[in-house]
Amino acid sequence: MSRIYVDDVLCTRCGRVYEATRGCPASGIPAGTAWALVPMDWRCPDCGAPKSSFESVDVIYQRAYCVITGF
Numbered sequence: 001m002s003r004i005y006v007d008d009v010l011c012t013r014c015g016r017v018y019e020a021t022r023g024c025p026a027s028g029i030p031a032g033t034a035w036a037l038v039p040m041d042w043r044c045p046d047c048g049a050p051k052s053s054f055e056s057v058d059v060i061y062q063r064a065y066c067v068i069t070g071f
């Protein structure tokens with residue numbers, strides 16, 4: 001079972017995951033940068049979605065759980 005980091009966020013447009021532990025060096029975000037410290041004008045390097053299109057992986061898992069259990 002892989003560990004889920006609360007700071008991981010998922011691009012709701014393309015499914016790319018931003019991991020704070022890895023950052024995104026390709027787009028100028030060094031490893032270890034918390035999501036809250038990523039600049040507001042940062043965009044998904046894969047699809048160009050704005051930061052507001054990303055959602056916490058934690059929240060998405062909770063939602064998926066709700067769907068599975070019917071709550």
Ligand SMILES: [Zn+2]
Pocket residue numbers: 011012013014015016044045046047048049
């Ligand atoms: Zn994306």
